[in-house]
Amino acid sequence: MTSRHTRWARPIALLLMASLVAGCGLPRVGPTKREIYAGSVQKQGDSFVVTVNDRVTRATAVQPALGFTEQFQNAGLLGSDLISPGDxxxxxxxxxxxxxxxxxxxxxxxxxxxxxxxxxxxxxxxxxxxxxxxxxxxxxxxxxxxxxxxxxxxxxxxxxxxxAGNGSTVAISGAVSGQGVYPIEAPTRTLSAMIASAGGIAIPPEVAQITVIRGDQRSKVWFQDLFKYPQFDIALRGGDRILVEADTRAYTALGATGAQSRVTFETQTLSALEAIAQVGGLSTAAADPTGVFVLRNEPMEIANQVLGRTDLQGAQRLVYVLDLTKPNGLFLARDFSIRDDDTIYVTEAPFTQWSKVIGAFTGTLGAVGSVSTASSTLSGDF
Known part of the structure; x- marks a missing residue:
């Protein structure tokens, strides 16, 4: 009886392993590089797979343009002693x-x-x-x-x-040290001076955005641009509302990276290389540096430019491919801009799947051996 159980143990283990591999039962972080390419438009899929090069980095280097409109910029300073209703x-x-x-x-x-x-x-x-x-x-x-x-x-x-009176005040709210209503006086007739009088911003300046609402008009600017571009340090008017808030842009990192999460931008511009570093870099034990993908819904104008076409209508699904092993791969990753709602996905290296197969194989043989031993023991008992 014992020899019969032993004779069938190894064939059963091999059969289980084959079924496991054939059925894609091995755990993994997501699609393989081959599966992503198989979903391209060129292979009757629904997304365009594009290899990143210098031309692509230039065509996709589009960032949100913030700045005050001419109506805000052309408003002159209020006279320091000009009287307004409510004063x-x-x-x-x-x-x-x-x-x-x-x-x-x-x-x-x-x-x-x-x-x-x-x-x-x-x-x-x-x-x-x-x-x-x-x-x-x-x-x-x-x-x-x-x-x-x-x-x-x-x-x-x-x-x-x-x-100081109600007619010459502004309301400041959001991420400032002192929210409240402040009078427009001689030292605080400009935006930067008024924010300073409220105690300054309470968030990192790299991600701070300032919105000014005047009647039915509103305009937004980066906080740092108030000092970089003097024309953005606009003159204030009574009744202005000033909102200070952090940049809400974010991207999602998935796959064989140091962390898989949704990450907010820490600077006005963010490259693919910086985004990967921000989540801990590639996983040294699992990542395939030739399979770094950026998934994005690209506006029609940019999609046509990237693909060298003129017939595309509406937003298009584009998958940008970065190969960090190429001589200029790191430079391209440094120059390729990440935008709001992008998804960065890093595939696993082929050896990772083989390691899992071997692990599953050895684990299965061990489990079957245990079953065979237990069966033999039970047979001896009877």
């Missing part, structure tokens, strides 16, 4: 008589501490009536009040001070 003014009036229109008998000075400019741009001053203040300067308002009062009291002296 608050401080008034002091001196009269050259003991018993004046406004002052009492003991003093010839009258202080109107806080006079707010209404929505129509006017203020009310006793005996002077409604005065148009919005669009004027404190000096201009002083002259108007003086002219009104001197018709009723001799040689009045008027002082007008502009205080």
């Amino acid at each position: 608050t003014l401080g008034l002091t009036i001196w009269e050259n008589v003991d018993d004046g229109l406004l002052a009492g008998e003991a003093t010839n000075q009258t202080t109107l501490g806080e006079v707010q400019v209404d929505g129509s741009g006017f203020i009310f001053v006793p005996y002077a009536g409604r005065i148009k203040a919005a669009g004027n300067t404190p000096e201009g308002v002083r002259r108007v009040i003086t002219e009104k009062l001197e018709q009723q009291t001799p040689d009045p002296q008027v002082e007008v001070r502009r205080l």
Whole structure:
């Protein structure tokens, strides 16, 4: 009985191993390089497989263009003392008589501490009536009040001070140290100065984006470009809303890499080489450096340019191939730009699958041997 079990053990093990390999039952991280090529349009698939070269890197080097529109850039600086609706003014009036229109008998000075400019741009001053203040300067308002009062009291002296008010404020929110509503004053009439007055940004400057909303207009710029391009450090207007937020672009890394995850951009531009390094590089025990793929839905214009065609309509599925073993492979990976929602997939090296086959084979023989031994033991018991 024992010899019969032993005689059938090895053929059964070989049969199990063959079934395992034939049925693709071995674990793996994803499709092989051959399977990806088999899904190309050239082989009746639904994606274009393109080998990356210098021409392809130039055609695909498209990054989101951020910058303020001309309407924002052409807005001049507000005058440091220009009065707006909602501002608050401080008034002091001196009269050259003991018993004046406004002052009492003991003093010839009258202080109107806080006079707010209404929505129509006017203020009310006793005996002077409604005065148009919005669009004027404190000096201009002083002259108007003086002219009104001197018709009723001799040689009045008027002082007008502009205080911070609601009409000249901006709202700052998002990733800043101090969110809130801030007045536009002489030192904070530009975007960078206003952000600084709010404590500065609270995220790395490399990924910070600034959005300014003015009425029904909105525009966005990279934070670092405020200092790189002076025209982007725009003048502010009352009612502006400023939003500071981190770049939301990300890519997905899969396959034989150091980590498989969705990764956010850490810089304004990101190359394939930097993206691979960001997830820990290629897996030294499993990766095939000749099979680095970048999967992307490419806009029609770029797809036609990459493929040298003019007939493609709509976005196209493109699979870009990088071979890091070629003499210029690393340079091409360094120059090839990664874009938002890209997928980087690294295939396994062929020996990895062979290692798994051998592991499965030796494991199967060991398991079958154990079964044979157990069977022999049971046969001996009976």
